[in-house]
Structures are given as C-alpha cells and as structure tokens.
Amino acid sequence: MTMIQALRSAMDVMLARDPDVVIFGQDVGYFGGVFRCTDGLQAKYGRQRVFDAPISEGGIVGVAVGMGAYGLRPVAEIQFADYFYPASDQIVSEAARLRYRSAGDFTAPITIRMPCGGGIYGGQTHSQSPEALFTHVCGLRTLMPSNPFDAKGLLIAAIECNDPVIFLEPKRLYNGPFDGHHDRPATPWSEHALSQVPQGYYKLPLDRASVYRPGRALTVIAYGTMVYVAEAAAREAGVDAEILDLRALWPLDLVTLVASVKKTGRCLILHEATRSSGFGAELLSLVQEHCFYHLEAPIERVTGWDTPYPHAQEWDYFPGPARVAAAMQRAMEA
Structure with a gap:
C-alpha cells in the first residue's frame, strides 16, 4: 500500500x-x-x-x-x-x-x-x-x-x-517511495515508504519510537519525510548512523532516544520545520540533559530556514542529503 x-x-x-x-x-x-x-x-x-x-x-x-x-x-x-x-x-x-x-x-x-x-x-x-x-x-x-x-x-x-x-x-x-532526493527515483533501500500493510485491524503504541536503521557511530533523530533524507545522507557520508523514527512526537519515547545516544556518543537532530523554537530544540535539550556525559561531540541540528516558506526555493529550503551529510561529518570529526 x-x-x-x-x-x-x-x-x-x-x-x-x-x-x-x-x-x-x-x-x-x-x-x-x-x-x-x-x-x-x-x-x-x-x-x-x-x-x-x-x-x-x-x-x-x-x-x-x-x-x-x-x-x-x-x-x-x-x-x-x-x-x-x-x-x-x-x-x-x-x-x-x-x-x-x-x-x-x-x-x-x-x-x-x-x-x-x-x-x-x-x-x-x-x-x-x-x-x-x-x-x-x-x-x-x-x-x-x-x-x-x-x-x-x-x-x-x-x-x-x-x-x-x-x-x-x-x-x-503519500504516494510511494522517496529516497531523500527530489530529482531521483527511489532506490531499493527506501522501500519502507511503500510497504506491506495488513488489510485488517492492527494498531501500534502511541508513545514508541522506531529504530529505522541500527548503527553505532551516530544517532540521527528524525521523523516523517526526514527519515529518508537521513538515510540518504548516511549512505553518502559513509557513516554508520542509527536512525530513530520518532513516530510519536508527544508523548516522546525518551527511553529509546537516550539509549541510542548513550550507545553512539554522537547525535544529529533533523526536521523540516524552521530552526528557531522548532521541535528539534526540545529534543536537543533532552539529549543534553540525559546524555551529557556520554556525548563525544556537540549535538548537530539540521532544519529548514528561519523564514516564511519560500515557494520559489522550496527544494533549497528542505534539509537535503548534502546538508545532513556535512553535519554528520562535523559530528564524526569533532
């Protein structure tokens, strides 16, 4: 479906x-x-x-x-x-x-x-x-x-x-696979966007994140479309990133988030919305509060611009794989 x-x-x-x-x-x-x-x-x-x-x-x-x-x-x-x-x-x-x-x-x-x-x-x-x-x-x-x-x-x-x-x-x-780039067809590793879905009744917890991709070098906290951007960036940067798909933004699955950052020692927060007062600021604060002594590098944050939504520059506004990959490299080199 x-x-x-x-x-x-x-x-x-x-x-x-x-x-x-x-x-x-x-x-x-x-x-x-x-x-x-x-x-x-x-x-x-x-x-x-x-x-x-x-x-x-x-x-x-x-x-x-x-x-x-x-x-x-x-x-x-x-x-x-x-x-x-x-x-x-x-x-x-x-x-x-x-x-x-x-x-x-x-x-x-x-x-x-x-x-x-x-x-x-x-x-x-x-x-x-x-x-x-x-x-x-x-x-x-x-x-x-x-x-x-x-x-x-x-x-x-x-x-x-x-x-x-x-x-x-x-x-x-809405309509199918997305590999993090707006100008490329989807690749096999992003088939989660077009997945097997049971016809009948089932439900998922409303307060649990998903480990979309396991890794040991860096935790990426993302949700929605940015999960696929994070995956594309990790492949381009060659980083063994663990990608968390929050799914539930609030209440937040802090247990899964903290466990991942403590394991990797590095963290990148990614969302499409503007940076200032975005949800990433809350996520960054929580990581700082709960994982400070496990961090090996400053927390990176990649977001949209602090501007009204720019119609003519839509694809430059989005955090793309290149911007995210650069942030991953900074975190790995710190």
Whole structure:
C-alpha cells in the first residue's frame, strides 16, 4: 500500500468496527478528499458516517469536540496543516483541556488529520510544518508516521484513543517511495515508504519510537519525510548512523532516544520545520540533559530556514542529503 491507501484502510477498518466512528471535513465525502484519502468511504458507509463540512476549521474541530464529549469518535480532516490556525482555540482551549477541565467527566476522543510539509510546490499556505505548536500543548498527542505500515497502525490507535490526537501526514510520502532526493527515483533501500500493510485491524503504541536503521557511530533523530533524507545522507557520508523514527512526537519515547545516544556518543537532530523554537530544540535539550556525559561531540541540528516558506526555493529550503551529510561529518570529526 501507499500511505494514502493505508490511511484509507485504517478508516475503513474503524468505520466497520465501531459505529461511533464518523469522518468529516472539507471535501472528504463525495469527492474523497483533496488527496483521495477518503475516496469511496462515503459510498460504502453513507452520508451519516462520512460527510463534508463547510470551509470553517474552527467549526470542524468545535463540532468534533462536541461529538467526542457525547460518545462519538470523530475523525476530522483539516485539508492542509496550514489551515489549522482558525481552529487553534478549539484545539488548545477546548479539546486539549476537556478531560482536566471536567475532572474526567468528559473526554475528547477525537483525531484531527492534517497533511503537512512541503514537496508539492504548494507555496506558503500549503506547505508548513507546525508540529512544534502542538507538542507545546498539554493534553494533546502528536503523531507523524513515515511509512504506510506505521500510518495505518497509528491511525487506528489514534481513533481508539480517549485523548485528542493530532495526526500529521507528510505529503511527500503519500504516494510511494522517496529516497531523500527530489530529482531521483527511489532506490531499493527506501522501500519502507511503500510497504506491506495488513488489510485488517492492527494498531501500534502511541508513545514508541522506531529504530529505522541500527548503527553505532551516530544517532540521527528524525521523523516523517526526514527519515529518508537521513538515510540518504548516511549512505553518502559513509557513516554508520542509527536512525530513530520518532513516530510519536508527544508523548516522546525518551527511553529509546537516550539509549541510542548513550550507545553512539554522537547525535544529529533533523526536521523540516524552521530552526528557531522548532521541535528539534526540545529534543536537543533532552539529549543534553540525559546524555551529557556520554556525548563525544556537540549535538548537530539540521532544519529548514528561519523564514516564511519560500515557494520559489522550496527544494533549497528542505534539509537535503548534502546538508545532513556535512553535519554528520562535523559530528564524526569533532
């Protein structure tokens, strides 16, 4: 399956399994979603279970919070992660706080799907990576899968979770393999992006990282699209890098992260979002706090630029294998 097919399969499984699951958002019903993730689900389950919503992100998330409080399990799609800002109050002040605010009388078992990141020449308002804004909010879970198998297992687990889940989907990985370069076909060693996915029900833990590639010389902490960039860079630099795919950004699998850095003694943090106040800053702080006496070199960080998303320079903005490989070499030579 591609990631799109895996996500659709997860929603199909849960619609069939749980009558309380409903799916809605802009164009997700008859049209099947702008990326076709919900294609065919309305025809199969009807307009009461899979339906379109007005162009009102605040309304979409607000309705989802109410549905969740009264026993449904809504899966709401924000068409692009860039569009979540009008729903910020509903996400931060309502969904994330409902359990605490009601002393456990109500929960918000809602999943908010958002395509994120660049790579489709979508420009400034279709290409952002806002994950750090969600990891800052107490009460939210934030996920970002890098491959179809994880995408399906994590989405099923998110739908079954009684807490609100922000489910970020890297658009560059929607349709198949990606080898870290935008101008090359995928190579066999990046086939994780197009993987074997069971047809039926399965789920993955919402708080566990994956060791995507074992190694002993350097730990690379990455997620989403950057997992494949890290792999391409390690091959180009000839570095025996251990690549961690976080999958769950928050709650974070600190145990796996710390164990890897203590083993290798070196660390590189990689993400597509801007550098200043990006999620990598939190990761760097945690590595410093928990692994200081095991580090043999300064922690490296490779990110996007500190600038509004540059449409014309999209592929220069992304951390690419050359930039990452140079950072790996600095860490190895320090």
